Amino acid sequence: MKISIRNAEKDDIEGIMSIEHESFHTNIAENSDTFLERIETFSHGFLIIVIEGEIAGYISSELWDYSENIDTGKFVLGHSIAETHRNDGKELYISSIAVLKKYRGKGYGNALFSELEKHITCKYEIASIILIVSENWHAAKSIYEKNGFRQVHVISGFFDDENNSDAIVMRKNRSN
Template structure:
């Protein structure tokens, strides 16, 4: 049995987080180090890392938004700073990203991180819905969200700046 730990991230984890980010997303889709630093310092409860045998091999990050039924597209833009949108008194949890190092994928760690974040944040904050975007190409991620009860609310055509200019699916779950 592997030694598994899920804990809040600190800025000391940033190098590992960036390794995971670069392994998980292509060049035009991965986020800059400043975006991650702001996420950790602004909302540490919403940023978790997963350690296996003492090695950081996964992360998940989030923000709390004020609920709006029709979320503006620019709220999802890559590179936006958590500092401009996060409100700890808001009621919608936006899961901004999740990644697991390739060699640790397919072992249930992604699902574990996602459910740990959901329970940790919803216990402490006044959350009544969760929202996220996923590329049509990211099947394992989509599976995690669908099996957790998320449903598609809209598609943003050509949202991702990857080779295929992939569409984004906005998914939401009411608690």
């Protein structure tokens, strides 16, 4: 099987949106303008995995100014990356990750996550990595816990899904 991980380009948007719609509740799926702005603003932080020519998964991120205190307003879904991203920011915020259903459970989510972390930390000086995850997304939580993230905050009722689920804010501090 031919598998590669590379930076996303604007022409990949259709494949990325298919994954987004398959993966998230309609109320919380983000729109194509949000993804295109992420690709345009910080393409280094946006990776896709391609399997036999098909876009099978993506991971997107931005760089924030680091602050030990957590500003929950920055996590708003669909926010403009242009307003939050700082090229010299020391905190890597993983804004989203998803894999097409037929490819899940085969290690591709883990691969995307590890590749992004490696890719960014060798180019940028990162003090901390932060993300939010729904209390109900067990596969995602498992990836994060395995990679050394710990819960630092809960935003109650954050997700506008059928359970109005809480968002768990997870963070990993880096020593370099």
